[in-house]
Amino acid sequence: MTRTVYVNGQYMPETEATVSIFDRGFLMADGVYEVTSVLDGKLLDFDGHLARLERSLAELDMDKPDQFDDLLEIHRELVRLNDIDEGMIYLQVTRGSSGDRDFVFPDTQTTRPTLVLFTQSKPGLADSPAAKTGIKVISIEDIRWGRRDIKTVQLLYPSMGKMMAKKAGADDAWMIEDGHVTEGTSNNAYIVKGGKIITRQLSNDILHGITRAAVLRFAREAQMEVEERPFTIDEAKEADEAFITSASTFVFPVVEIDGTKLGEGTPGPVARRLREIYLDESRKSAI
Structure with missing residues (x-):
């Protein structure tokens, strides 16, 4: 067609x-x-x-x-x-x-x-298999320009990052700058520790995700604790669970980082619940 x-x-x-x-x-x-x-x-x-x-x-x-x-x-x-x-x-x-x-x-x-x-x-x-199984990510150096908050069509390095992940047998890459995770190649990144959702704060370093804003709002409304700060890749590997958000994935659990399984290597309860809430609430307000 x-x-x-x-x-x-x-x-x-x-x-x-x-x-x-x-x-x-x-x-x-x-x-x-x-x-x-x-x-x-x-x-x-x-x-x-x-x-x-x-x-x-x-x-x-x-x-x-x-x-x-x-x-x-x-x-x-x-x-x-x-x-x-x-x-x-x-x-x-x-x-x-x-x-x-x-x-x-x-x-x-x-x-x-x-x-x-x-x-x-x-x-x-809305019923993606990856949402049920979770995805694997690798870490790569973040060498993009400094204004990542502007959603430009300069997507060569994110595309290269996707290919690095594919070559490594993973699904995506998280980018690292000064020892801390900035974001995924086309998504915002989160970890969960002790029930607390941790994600990098807004700045010129990351895209101000529209799905990110909605998910964090829904999380707070559901009485989930949210902390906006940088986190390291080592901290991420020791997290109870992790996930990404974007307009095309909504909420996807991350089950492995650089070959290290998170928890039992299956999607965690926070990511699963946030995806459910986001889809329910977004459908209600869709136009």
Whole structure:
């Protein structure tokens, strides 16, 4: 089935969609993105994703796309046109194309941002086998740029990290800086010790995860103790359990770190409960 995608104000078959070779997203990785999950044909945490997109654009001094105020309608129309029940919508904004390559930002009066959206159908997204078995992670050095709080399309090193994990027989990698875990390649990282949830505090060092914010809010509402601080990889290996959060995984238990099993090597009760709460509450508020 050919997907219908959205490019700069137009819905079209993916086979007909094009972007200029001079687009700064292609030449400079000068762009930002968001991924919004879809369950039961509805959007999860849309307002949070929209707010983070607006922040990312502002941090890079990038204009909003001309269709910014229509983004909810565009998301819903793509869900309808592509008959998405469970899946994701990828949105990308770049600084556009001035018709040539130049390090200097183009004039915003003559060069407008490029806006692209497409869907990914993921049947069984909410019932992923990995959520039941847990995932294995390895640790790698974090050598990314310093503004990880901006959700840019600069994803080469996270992609390399995924491949390092795959080569090691693991599912993902946690990145380490100054001896402490920053985050996963495409997710926020957590450990649980003595019933306490520990995760790195917000700063420029990590992405301000939309799912992270929701999960921590639900955890506190459920009277779970949360401590936001850095933790070391050795501390993680000695934890009772661990997990990750992201828009595409929701909550995934981590059962092994660098070959060391956590607890009994099976998903722990805190991660299991948080996933259950997140899915229940997010479905209630989906739009």
